[in-house]
Amino acid sequence: MTSTGTLSRAQGTALCVGAVLGTGVISMPALAADVAGPASLLAWLALIVLSAPLAGTFAALGARYPDGGGVSTYVRLAFGARAAAAVGWCFFFAVPLGAPAAAAFAGGYVADILGGGHTTMVGTFLVILGLVVTMNWFGLRISGRAQLWLTGTLAALLVVTVVAALPHARPANLTPFAPYGWAGVGAAAAVLVWGFAGWEAVSSLSGEYRDPRRDVPRATAAAVLVVGVLYLAVAAASVLVLGPALGDSPAPLADLLAAGVGGPVRVVTAVVAVLLTIGAVNAYLAGASRLGAALARDGALPARPVRTPRRSLMVVTAGSLVSVTLPISLHTSMLLVTGCFTLVYVLGTAAALKLLPPGWARRGAALAFVATLGLLVLNGRPALLSLVVAAAAVAYASRSTSPKIRIPSSSSAGSIAPKPNTNPVESLP
Template identity: 30%
Template sequence: MNQLKKEITLIGGIGQLSTTLLGTGLFMIPAIAAGIAGNATLWAWLILFIAVVPIALTFAALGKRYPNAGGTSYFVRKAFNEKMERSVAWLFLSIIPVGIPAGVALTGSFGQQLLPEPFSSPLLAQTLTIFLLTAVNLIGSKSSSRIQVMIALGICTLVSFLWVFGEVGTEDTVMPPLSVDALPSIASALAVMFWCFVGIEAFAHMGEEFKNPQRDFPISIVLGCLFAGFIYWACTVVILKFHAYGTAEMDTASIPWLSEKLIGNKASLLISLLGYLACFASMNLYMQSLSRMTWSLAKQNREDSKLTKISSRGVPANATLTLAIVLVLSSVAGELLHLDLEHLVKLANGVFILIYLFAMLAAYRLLTGINKCLAAVALTITAIVFICLQWAALYSVAVFLLLRLVPKRHTALGKNLNH
């Protein structure tokens, strides 16, 4: 057997994408954005939702028409050529040494609080997280998506409790007056908030594993984005009501602080658990998508490669295990070298947005009618965001150009990995 198993349902797809988009952002972005724009953050969320819609719909249209484990690289191949596809595929894999270890470290920071004192170390928490990620990935997409649906429900329950115990009313959701003076702060907040919707490009790699990709994949993207967006907005409303923003401490502790204030001390363990699960869910989809990309690249180079082996559960097992080993080594290196995780995340974000940009370019070339118009709007929005990245954008461009200049080496590398 050398094909991925088609077992992701509509509910599972919505759960996978929404928890990926929420991830670590739920515990940081609403408070950070509120600290930048204050009550005007409610307008920023509305603007962001409008901006994300064409991007989400464009990915949905691409995934419906071209469901493939290669994701964006496959879209680029259909629109341009194999050389461009290979470069974009390796660009996506270049996230592994910078972005994924940072995400694992953030997940491990919540995990540390759940471990007994003698075992509460960053490296042990990260290693345990990678082990759990690998185990969840190896059991198959169907089981993995079910787990993420449960996590999504847990996050929704937490936000509901904050609204109930915080006695949030309609007066708290009224949009503040919009003035010209507020526009610069709204723009600054948007630059931070856009990262809440980084994750759609990873979800594109799962299209081939849907039971009914033409119907369920696009619906999963749209509803997953709407669910995540609503949760972010709902958190922001509570944060603004109780002024849980404005300090460096509140930037990362607003949700735990609100939970303790409104629900009580017993909520601290629940918050640590939900924080861990939310971050875990985000890393889970990225590990799934990266293993599928590795499998897809290996399959192109040599059909009988060890990396193309599919388990009885329809999972690229060897590709997943290889990725797990790389993540452990990266985590150890990060701890030994004391790497700045904030800068690693910014570098990874530059790569993500460049991948979005290539996806929108491919969509503009491949799609027709209203979908082509949506792709044009999405391309414009993505280009503006990419320009705003500044030095992080230069890094991603440099990586891509390097991959374009030495395609033969990368092909050789891919073949060597297959032996």
């Protein structure tokens, strides 16, 4: 099937990489090492391996059912409107909570150079949010091209950083391997979910591809390969080069580059951190803007505030500005957001088990379903927020009347009808 979308395969790959790689590469090595030591590499490896079936599941669903609702649409087709509302709300309301947390990592790098502490971090967030909103206001043709340039540049910079630092690697830094016990690996995995969230974000963009059936799986496969290689390379180099100091590092990528190159590299890494964060926030806001419009179409959200992608974008932006004022620690914010995303994964992979035909894609979905259930448990008490949001969504969906959505043939890659206007340039506020 040929779509009227404007997103090329290369742009789609760049959006996938930006959504998943994002702030994880500038912050997660230190956070994971802080709770697991060198054994955090096992958590990295486990999450990278899990990414393949998880991303493949959402790619298979996106190719068959390209729609702005993303995971919410798949769950609607499999389990009905109430379950779909729960998924949609978990993702839609997690994005504004997660955007300030994502920008906080880049803000820390900027504050490391300019000073100013929390004020500089908030200022960095406002600049990043303003740039991303502007790009998305003018549509995916603009934001997709910008993301392609960003991703290529940043991948090259990360490769240079790792190659320059590896000569300074010391195998002795791998001992003691598990100073916090094997339970630390599970704790690290719960933290690292933040760094691997994103496959569900780009599923809302599946209807924007020029040829969803062909391009979605290929773009996703390329993104899985790029993300896996870059994450494992940066994490391994960080542990081997920085050693015990990694867990206490506020800017591990800067320390890694300084070890390999020397000299005043913190300005370079601050720029990299900001660009990575722009890429991640861009992908999430692009997905959330289309998801909000799709949820309004399906009766899962009030139609007036979010009935077009532009209006939905403004709601997410307003929520992000409110979230940055909340007295919540960065670690708590991360766990609250990852709890919501993990529940989205659980329900999305469960929907795949029902919607996908027998074959490798459904086997991958089964593996991803079991793994994401485990991650939800590892998330602990912060995962309760996802259950509260899901319950509120079910209550709202029970009171509203949703339009009847036609379920396309499983052999077709057709969109869900009625299809929303997914071009924000044409969707006036």
